[in-house]
Amino acid sequence: MEQYDIVILGGGIAGLTAAVYGVRAGLKTLVLEKNTCGGLANWAIEIENFPSHEKIGGQDLMTRIKSQALNLGVEIREIIEVEGIQLEGRSKEIKTDDGIFYSKTIIVASGREPIPLSIMVDSDHIHYCAICDGTAYRGKDVLVVGGGNSGVCDALYLLNQGVGGITLIEQMDRLFAAKVSQEALLARPEVNVMTSTEVCGLTVDGDSHRVTLRNTQTAARQEIEVRGIFVYIGQVPHTSLFKGILELDEQGYIQADETMHTNLEGVFVAGDVRRKKYRQLTTAMNDGTIAALEAEEYIHKNARMTK
Ligand SMILES: Cc1cc2nc3c(=O)[nH]c(=O)nc-3n(C[C@H](O)[C@H](O)[C@H](O)COP(=O)(O)OP(=O)(O)OC[C@H]3O[C@@H](n4cnc5c(N)ncnc54)[C@H](O)[C@@H]3O)c2cc1C
Incomplete structure (x- = not known):
């Protein structure tokens, strides 16, 4: 049985940012990515609005962030298919084609894709x-x-x-x-x-x-x-796994307030998959940061309560 503090669904910039914060907080952190990491940023030929780089290729940026996460000790599993998910209660269960993972918290950072x-x-x-x-x-x-x-x-x-x-x-x-x-x-x-x-x-x-x-x-x-x-003929959020489980808006985006809490305890959301107005790399990083910090607080609060 593989037990984690945080399991992050999606290895785009929101998910990898959350992973960096999670592991730096001393939490056992796993990223599950259905393709290879990078997400939509991999589509960006040249990024010119990412503070710190006047110009950077999307794939280059995401390779750097992934390697930072790995060096810090984040576990990343790519090309993995989530087949089922149980998000209620204190122990969450994620069934994949590569085994079952258990976690105290989940951060959904599964993004979306343009049609x-x-x-x-x-x-x-x-x-x-x-x-x-x-x-x-x-x-x-x-x-x-x-x-x-x-x-x-x-x-x-x-x-x-x-x-x-x-x-x-x-x-x-x-x-x-x-x-x-x-x-x-x-x-x-x-x-x-x-x-x-x-x-x-x-x-x-x-x-x-x-x-x-x-x-x-x-x-x-x-x-x-x-x-x-x-x-601009539409975007589809990757939320089919969560229909009937998490609160979604009419277009399928996950509802959460600014603390990234969803309607289920211990389940957080980050990045483009969240209902919000601006979807950019920096706003996805903002979400990932907050989601990981809130997950950390949630884990410590539960640990205190069970002592
Ligand atoms: C062509 C293009 C150019 C862009 N250029 C810029 C730019 O210059 N500057 C800027 O700020 N923003 C840019 N953006 C927007 C920016 O890329 C996104 O806002 C940002 O990448 C969103 O990050 P995210 O992590 O929320 O989602 P994503 O990047 O979409 O990552 C989500 C990840 O989750 C994975 N996933 C989905 N479902 C599952 C599942 N069930 N299990 C496991 N993994 C799953 C996906 O494969 C993906 O890797 C651009 C977008 C596009 C399309």
């Missing part, structure tokens, strides 16, 4: 985060796919970053972003909004991306040329 464009074309110029990748497109034309809050807000962000022109397309017959954001976007002459429109083809030639757009009502097609594509 990718269904057109499978390999390109470094397809992005899912304007804050992360927008500055590379100053003076250049881009396509934004998705007319919800994320698409419209990131389009406004791209305009503030000085992109040349934006074509924003939405599959449905209207935009879904907040009215005030829509109005701000539509007031900008550099923006062409096309509703009832979807991407149906893409040809990449060097930096140039020729996108075929299709009108979903008339089936009429047209081609546009852009340098980059920003995709």
